[in-house]
Amino acid sequence: MHLPEAIPKAELHLHIEGTLEPELAFALAARNGVELPYADTEELRRAYLFSDLQSFLDLYYELMAVLHTADDFADLADAYLARAAAQGVRHAEIFFDPQAHTARGVPIGTVIEGLGRALDRSEERHGVSTQLIMCFLRDRSAESAMETLNAAEPYLHRIAGVGLDSAEVGHPPSKFAEVYAAAGALGLRKVAHAGEEGPPAYIREALDVLGVERIDHGLRAMEDPELVERLVRERVPLTLCPLSNVRLRAIDVLEDHPLKAMMEAGLLVTVNSDDPAYFGGYVGDTFHAVHEALGLDPEQLRELARNSFLASFLDHDEERRARYLAEVEAYEFD
Ligand SMILES: Nc1ncnc2[nH]cnc12
Numbered sequence: 074m075h076l077p078e079a080i081p082k083a084e085l086h087l088h089i090e091g092t093l094e095p096e097l098a099f100a101l102a103a104r105n106g107v108e109l110p111y112a113d114t115e116e117l118r119r120a121y122l123f124s125d126l127q128s129f130l131d132l133y134y135e136l137m138a139v140l141h142t143a144d145d146f147a148d149l150a151d152a153y154l155a156r157a158a159a160q161g162v163r164h165a166e167i168f169f170d171p172q173a174h175t176a177r178g179v180p181i182g183t184v185i186e187g188l189g190r191a192l193d194r195s196e197e198r199h200g201v202s203t204q205l206i207m208c209f210l211r212d213r214s215a216e217s218a219m220e221t222l223n224a225a226e227p228y229l230h231r232i233a234g235v236g237l238d239s240a241e242v243g244h245p246p247s248k249f250a251e252v253y254a255a256a257g258a259l260g261l262r263k264v265a266h267a268g269e270e271g272p273p274a275y276i277r278e279a280l281d282v283l284g285v286e287r288i289d290h291g292l293r294a295m296e297d298p299e300l301v302e303r304l305v306r307e308r309v310p311l312t313l314c315p316l317s318n319v320r321l322r323a324i325d326v327l328e329d330h331p332l333k334a335m336m337e338a339g340l341l342v343t344v345n346s347d348d349p350a351y352f353g354g355y356v357g358d359t360f361h362a363v364h365e366a367l368g369l370d371p372e373q374l375r376e377l378a379r380n381s382f383l384a385s386f387l388d389h390d391e392e393r394r395a396r397y398l399a400e401v402e403a404y405e406f407d
C-alpha cells in the first residue's frame with residue numbers, strides 16, 4: 074500500500090480517552106456493569122454533533138465512566154495502536170487525563186499501569202514506538218494539577234512529559250506556572266494546548282510562562298503576524314488537528330483550514346487526530362482529508378510526515394529518529 078496518507082508518520086496530539094469507539098464503550102460498560110444513557114452505538118454516534126469544545130468535552134468525560142480497570146486502559150490503548158499502525162503511524166506521543174479518572178475514584182496507578190501494559194508491547198505487536206504525556210485539566214485548580222503531579226511521582230519512569238488540556242477560554246496557561254516549573258525540575262518535557270479556542274496571547278504565555286517546547290493546536294496564531302514570525306524563527310512545532318477544528322466549529326469547513334497557509338508561512342506544523350473516535354478519523358484519514366480538501370500534494374504530505382518526526386520527543390534516540398526520517402524520504406507514492 075503506497076497511498077499518500079499511509080506515509081510513515083508520528084502522531085503527537087492524541088488523547089487516548091478520545092480513541093474510545095462506541096463499540097468498545099459498550100463492551101466495557103457491559104464488562105463493568107455501567108449503564109450508559111444511550112440505547113446502542115448508533116444512538117451514541119448520533120450524539121456526536123458538537124457546537125464547540127465544551128459540548129464535546131461533556132460527552133468525552135461522560136463516556137469515561139466505562140473505564141475502570143487496568144485492563145480497560147490497556148484494551149483502549151491497544152485498540153488505538155492497532156488502528157494507528159494501519160494508517161502509517163510509527164511513533165505516538167499519547168496524552169492521558171488522570172484527573173478525569175481519579176475524580177471518579179480510579180487510582181492514577183491503575184490508569185498508568187494499564188496504559189503502560191499496552192505501550193510496553195506496542196513495538197512488538199504493532200511496530201509503533203510510544204511515549205506518554207500526562208495532561209492537567211485546565212478547568213480544574215492549579216492545586217489539583219500539583220496534586221496530580223505529586224501522585225504521579227512513583228510512575229515518572231513511564232511519563233515523558235506534561236500537557237494542558239480541557240476547556241481553554243478563561244483558563245490561561247499562567248494559571249499553571251508553578252506546576253510546570255515543578256514538572257520541568259523533574260526532567261519532564263512540556264507541551265500545552267493553546268490557541269484552539271483561546272487567543273494568541275495564550276500561545277505566548279505557554280511559551281514564556283510555562284516554557285513549553287510545542288504548542289498543541291496553535292490555530293489562532295494566524296491572527297497575530299508577529300507571533301507567527303516568532304514561531305517560525307524559533308521553530309516551535311504546532312500540532313494541528315484539522316478534523317477536530319471542523320467538528321468543534323473553530324473552522325466552518327475543512328476547505329477553510331489555514332494548514333496550507335501555515336506551511337507556506339514557514340511554520341513547523343504537524344497534522345494529528347486529537348480525539349479520532351469523535352471527530353471522524355484517525356491520522357491517516359486526516360492526511361487523506363487535507364490532501365483532498367486543501368489540495369496538498371504528496372510532497373506536502375511528505376513534509377508533514379517529516380515535521381512529525383522532527384517535532385517528536387525522540388531526542389534520546391536520534392538513531393531511531395534518523396531511521397524514521399529515512400523511511401519518510403524513501404516512501405514512494407502510488
Ligand atoms: N481538543 C481538545 N481540546 C482540549 N482538551 C481536550 N481534551 C480532549 N480533546 C481536547
Ligand SMILES: [Zn+2]
Pocket residue numbers: 086087088238266289347
Ligand atoms: Zn487535544
